[in-house]
Amino acid sequence: MPGDTDIRALTVPRSGGIDVLELRTVPRPRPGAGQLLVQVLASGVNFKDVYMREGIYPTSPPFVLGDECAGRVIELGAGVTGFAVGDVVATASAVGGAHAEVVVLDAARTVTLPEGVDAETGAAAMLQGMTAHYLVHATHPVAQGESVLVHAAAGGVGALLVQMAKAQGAQVVATVGSAAKVAVARDAGADHVLRTDEGDLAARVREIVPDGVDVVYDGVGAATFEASLASLRRRGMLALFGASSGQVPLFDLQRLNPLGSLFVTRPTLADYAATPEELRERAGDVFAAVAEGTIRVPVGGRYALDDAARAYDDLENRRTTGKLLLVP
Numbered sequence: 001m002p003g004d005t006d007i008r009a010l011t012v013p014r015s016g017g018i019d020v021l022e023l024r025t026v027p028r029p030r031p032g033a034g035q036l037l038v039q040v041l042a043s044g045v046n047f048k049d050v051y052m053r054e055g056i057y058p059t060s061p062p063f064v065l066g067d068e069c070a071g072r073v074i075e076l077g078a079g080v081t082g083f084a085v086g087d088v089v090a091t092a093s094a095v096g097g098a099h100a101e102v103v104v105l106d107a108a109r110t111v112t113l114p115e116g117v118d119a120e121t122g123a124a125a126m127l128q129g130m131t132a133h134y135l136v137h138a139t140h141p142v143a144q145g146e147s148v149l150v151h152a153a154a155g156g157v158g159a160l161l162v163q164m165a166k167a168q169g170a171q172v173v174a175t176v177g178s179a180a181k182v183a184v185a186r187d188a189g190a191d192h193v194l195r196t197d198e199g200d201l202a203a204r205v206r207e208i209v210p211d212g213v214d215v216v217y218d219g220v221g222a223a224t225f226e227a228s229l230a231s232l233r234r235r236g237m238l239a240l241f242g243a244s245s246g247q248v249p250l251f252d253l254q255r256l257n258p259l260g261s262l263f264v265t266r267p268t269l270a271d272y273a274a275t276p277e278e279l280r281e282r283a284g285d286v287f288a289a290v291a292e293g294t295i296r297v298p299v300g301g302r303y304a305l306d307d308a309a310r311a312y313d314d315l316e317n318r319r320t321t322g323k324l325l326l327v328p
Contacts (some may be wrong), residue, residue: 003241008328009064009100010308012254015270017257018312021065023305029096031077036105041119043098044068044127045303045311046156047219047244053312059313064097066326070104070113080107083133088113090122090283092269094131098210099308101328107277111283117289124156124323125297127269129286132160134272135217136168136287139265141235144169146214149205149231151224152244153179153190156300156323161217162188163295164168173208175201175224175319184298184321196223199255202230213262222246234260241267244318298322 010023015075031037043066053065070090073083083089089112095104113122120326125307136142148165153174165172166189174190176182185193190210194201206212214232218224219271221243224260228238240248256262273279289295300322303311 007101008305009097010066010305010326011062011063011097012053012059012083013062015053015061017054018296018309018316020053021309021312023308026064026100028102028130031075031080031104034080034107035077035079035095036073036083036089036107036110037075037077037079038069038071038105039074040042040069040071040101040103040328041088042123042302042325042327043094043100043158044123045182045308045315046127047242047315048127049078050312050316051243053220055119066098066100067094068092068123069094069098069103070119070126072119073110074102077107083107083110083112088119088122090126092273099305099326101305109279109285114287114291117161120299120325120327121290121297122287123325124299125160125286126283128156128323129160129290129295129297130273130282131157132164133282133286134267134269135161135239135241136164137269139194139239140215140268142168142170142215142235145171146175147171147209147212147233149173149175149213149216149228150190151175151196151216151218151220151228152177152318153188153193154184154321155219155244155318156298157219157242158217159184159298159322160295162190167294170211173205175213181321187294195210196308201227207233209233212314215239219243220245221248229255229259232260232262235262236260237263237265239265239267244316273280300324302327303327
């Protein structure tokens, strides 16, 4: 159990690269009304953290990095119901930063992990699992027989998107960035796996699906955006949910007309888990699928808090597959 007065936390003192990260000793937080105090058992390493650290998602430094974690409840704030000390819980929106030994969570944005889902799996599945879920079930509800293109299919969200789209009866074309990641995408269930470093990507997609795919799920951004557009069928949708290769430049919407009256959306989880009820329903679906074995959540790396800079270096340089976790 962490000490009574101080904890360690991964802090961003100013916007910048990985080199700005500092592991600091900070006062242990206290839960307010409607909040939980949680001993962190695992926290998720995500590109959203990178955008916050770099200042792309404006956040005033200094701040503790991280949104996603799972842990054990050690104290209840005033008015909290539905939770008890000792419960193992998870969130995708920690208050004050998840990469710490102890964190405060809003009870309304927290779920209790069901039997059969441990803390590491809960931390790994919370943000990325719900992201894949809303993309496949809400942004563009995938239907039986549709064709889907998933970029970065060996990554955390990508592998889950492949599994969920296959569960809906889709044909899945997956892309990966290296030979080593091909097997990971195939193991997730992809019907076809293409490498992004081997020629005209959109042309190769259309060799498989001549009329174009129904939807592209693109978390890569700048490096894949044009190929994503060129891979779509008439009236197809590009769901751009991330930018691991960099932000997409300013875009002329008129281009969507001659390309086939295409749709482009830039969704975020906050708008698909906007209420406590929607959050619990979406998280419940994900964790039920995990517990039943319908989807697998591969953990690609576990790092100590002291080694957080290496975790982000591995993530940003795309050296890993699956989900990366910090384990205090």
